[in-house]
Amino acid sequence: MVSSTAYLVLAAMLFSIGAVGLLVRRNPLVMFMCVELMLNSVNLTFITFGNELSDIGGQVSVFFVLVVAAAEVVIGLAIIVAIMRRRPEASADDLSVLRG
Amino acid sequence: MEAVVFVICAALALFGAGGVVLARNPVHSALFLVMTLFAIAVLFLNLDAQFLAAVQVIVYAGAIVVLFLFVIMLLGVDQAEDLAVEPIAGQRPIAMVLGAAVLGLGIAFVAFSTNGSVTGQPAATAERLDSITADSQMVSTELPDNQVDGTEVVPNIDQLGRVIFTDYVYAFEITALLLTIAVVGAVVLARRPGGEVQPIPATRQLVLADDSDDDAAGLDAANDTDGAADAASAEPSGGADA
Secondary structure (H helix, E strand, O other): OOOHHHHHHHHHHHHHHHHHHHHHOOOHHHHHHHHHHHHHHHHHHHHHHHHHOOOOHHHHHHHHHHHHHHHHHHHHHHHHHHHHHHOOOOOOOHHHOOOO | OHHHHHHHHHHHHHHHHHHHHHOOOHHHHHHHHHHHHHHHHHHHHHOOOHHHHHHHHHHHHHHHHHHHHHHHHHHOOOOOOOOOOOOOOOHHHHHHHHHHHHHHHHHHHHHHOHHHOOOOOHHHHHHHHHHHHHOOOOHHHHOOOHHHHOOOOOOHHHHHHHHHOOOOHHHHHHHHHHHHHHHHHHHHHHOOOOOOOOOOOHHHHHHHHOOOOOHHHHHHHHHHHHHHHHHHHHHHHHHHHO
């Protein structure tokens, strides 16, 4: 039986790696993947606490987080497609203006 | 057994996460992300969340990462990024410090929480479970120890479905609305402005790349493309007239 502490520490490490990647990388697509990584670590925390407390609410939260993440990815990738179609080698530094 | 699965999957998840950050090619990043997502799905199974493990594999690894790969390959941005260049001076050390701070905060929270457990306040938890039992929602308290009683085991997906469609039904409906808005927004954003037959001219990229000093040239180029489009649209009508 693995204690919940191990899961929570793993989730904290995944979250930190995602945060560092979001701050360091310049490619908007890779930054998006790092956001997904952070979302997943939070999902792991939710499910760990739900399991620890014998409460199904943690899994319900993860369900809604999954749906919102899917919607977020769809919109974000559409914006990235709209921007990169104009400027194919745009990095995050060039995108300070929201004009396509 | 659970510990072995945990150690293997935790190592895989951390390796994949490091790969997402460190891979130079965005396609490799996406594939490392798939690895991390699969490892987390196995950890979900370890934590008795079978339905969400399946959804994790289907939605994340099956849909979202494939969407990422589609975008990467459609846009042709899969050239390797040079990670040796640091565009903003001192950005990486600051990012490392911030990441270490977040990690330290999380681990400190886990380590120094009250009475050695990380579950918050036990009294509040017990009260909450009692109130839930008193309500119509009986399922949540019966989650782990049904098998001890020998009574019927409520499957994970049954509990989840019952709670979602009773207590969280408004949130569920709003979720449906959110997905509809997301689909409409994606269609609007990905639509090419100004007609469907217009290809992306090279002049247009130039206009957008350096817009401040070549405004006159950019306008000329835009007028040229408009003229070409006008000619193209005028030609069939002329043919019809003839």
